[in-house]
Amino acid sequence: MGLAGFLRGLSFVLGLVCLALGVVLLVYGVWRRDKVLLRVLAGLSMLLFLSCFPDFLLFVVGSVRGGREDVSFRRVAVLAVVLLIGFYLFVKVHPGFRGVGFDGALSGLLEGLEVVPLMAMVGVKLGVFAWCLHVLLGCRRGDYVGVVVREYVVGEGGCLGERRVWLGRPVVFGGRFNPHELYVGGSGAGKSNAVKLRVGQLAGDASRSIIVFDWSGEYLYLEGEGFRVVDLAEGCFNIFACHVGDLVDAASLAFPGMGDVQRALLYEHASSACSLEELGWELERRFVREPVFNVKGALMALWQRLKVVMGEVKGFGLDPERLLYGRWVVSFSGLGVEECKVFLAELLLRMLFREALRLAPLRLTLVVDEAHRLLGHGDIGQRRVEPFINRVMREVRKYGVQVVAASQRLSDLPDACLANFGRLIVMGNLSPVDLDRLGRLGWHLKLVAERLGVGEGFDLREPGLAERVVVFRFNLHRALRKGLPAARGGRQxxxxxxxxxxxxxxxxxxxxxxxxxxxxxxxxxxxxxxxxxxxxxxxxxxxxxxxxxxxxxxxxxxxxxxxxxxxxxxxxxxxxxxxxxxxx
Structure with a gap:
């Protein structure tokens, strides 16, 4: 914990208690002209002085030395100026000081002991209040997501020191030049809680449009918070309205083992088809007249894959352009087959990307929880087709689109893709492969990642990570506190x-x-x-x-x-x- 952290926390608590009691007694004492209460107030003021003075010194020393305390010269200057103003105003306004100056204070020791601490400590109280107000106003420039729980400091000789923070400072996600965010952690690490927290905070901006890819129904509670839910099993988009190359690439990524013959057949027949039924008829007619046995087998396999999609999707009519404006939850939970979910998600990403190119600039946030679902299928191992989410993460920022993604595996994302995230939060339960990858970035990062608890993480983009790693704990999202799904009365x-x-x-x-x-x-x-x-x-x-x-x-x-x-x-x-x- 450290002596500085202990003094800082103790002085903050004592300062708030004395501030509250002092204000109450001051108002009541001035109203009743009760000198006994003013003496009690003088004693509380002395206690406040003793509690705030070490804290003030710690802040000043931390600012001068450029230490790790969350302070700045501007905040120290605000405290000093308000202290002087409070001192002056209290002497001029309070009736208890009339006729009692610095010369008169020598004539009465009791009056001097009452007045001098009272004058100084009321100024300190105002300064502490101004400090807290300044911090609160500063937090409005970002989103409060959690608190710092401990820090790891890299020492000489390969030592890693741990310092716990009992009353940790708040963690604020403010605006960065690169707004993309990625949360990486194993199952049960708290990624979904962090993403839900960020979605709720981003939804506070009325001018921002949001699209949430919901794989298992976790985000359906947003329907009661101004979001509209689209169930792709009931009302899907027309998959033949997109470019035929996008259709073939999405099928290659979604269906494992789809070879070149099937890709060529799909490209040939999808170019002229207008629906899945028509495409099925074309493949059946081609199967009847096809003399080559290998092509017949490819046609049969391709038709079986498309029948899976036909069996899952029961209706069409969704216009992807509508999703770029407003608040939407695209639900894949009604689709029972994983390959069908990946196919439609890949295709929808491609269609949204092309619409974003046409309608840019936008003010849009794309939320993709469990992004590893789009990174572990089909031809990724053969490098024939790149998952489109990689391109989305690289290029959409210039069109006004922010990506908030969560994945279980850091190793699924290439370095070129990771470099496009302005905030990369590493959470617990990582696989050995991901831990080794962190170890190559810094030996201490692997050790810190192994010690992370549920809901804890650190920012891999934080400056000074080579010397110090700040671990913070995310706040618990209200939907999880109430039990997911957080349905409300009357919610559809x-x-x-x-x-x-x-x-x-x-x-x-x-x-x-x-x-x-x-x-x-x-x-x-x-x-x-x-x-x-x-x-x-x-x-x-x-x-x-x-x-x-x-x-x-x-x-x-x-x-x-x-x-x-x-x-x-x-x-x-x-x-x-x-x-x-x-x-x-």
């Missing part, structure tokens, strides 16, 4: 249900997608039996459909439910007419 898209569990009850929030799946399970006895069998670790008829819907998965040869599947099992345990033992 959610409904509350009581779920019975062992040892009591808990309240779960079901999204629109959960309710739709719940109704399907209630009407399909085969799927319901398969769901309960998967809960017991057994595979029965209907498991393939459960896996396609994202309700069950295979792990190390066994069958398990996903989180969405567990939610539906709990809901069915009360409302579905199913016994608690899992029998239908």
């Amino acid at each position: 898209g959610y409904t509350s249900c009581r779920v019975g569990v062992a040892g009591g009850e808990l309240t779960a929030e079901l999204s629109v997608d959960d309710r739709r799946l719940l109704e399907r399970l209630r009407s399909d006895e085969v799927l319901l039996k398969a769901l309960w069998a998967a809960m017991e670790g057994r595979r029965v008829k209907g498991f393939a459909e459960l896996r396609r819907l994202g309700l069950a998965k295979e792990v190390a040869g066994s069958v398990r439910l996903t989180r969405q599947g567990e939610r539906l099992v709990k809901a069915l345990g009360l409302k579905g007419g199913v016994e608690a033992g899992g029998r239908v």
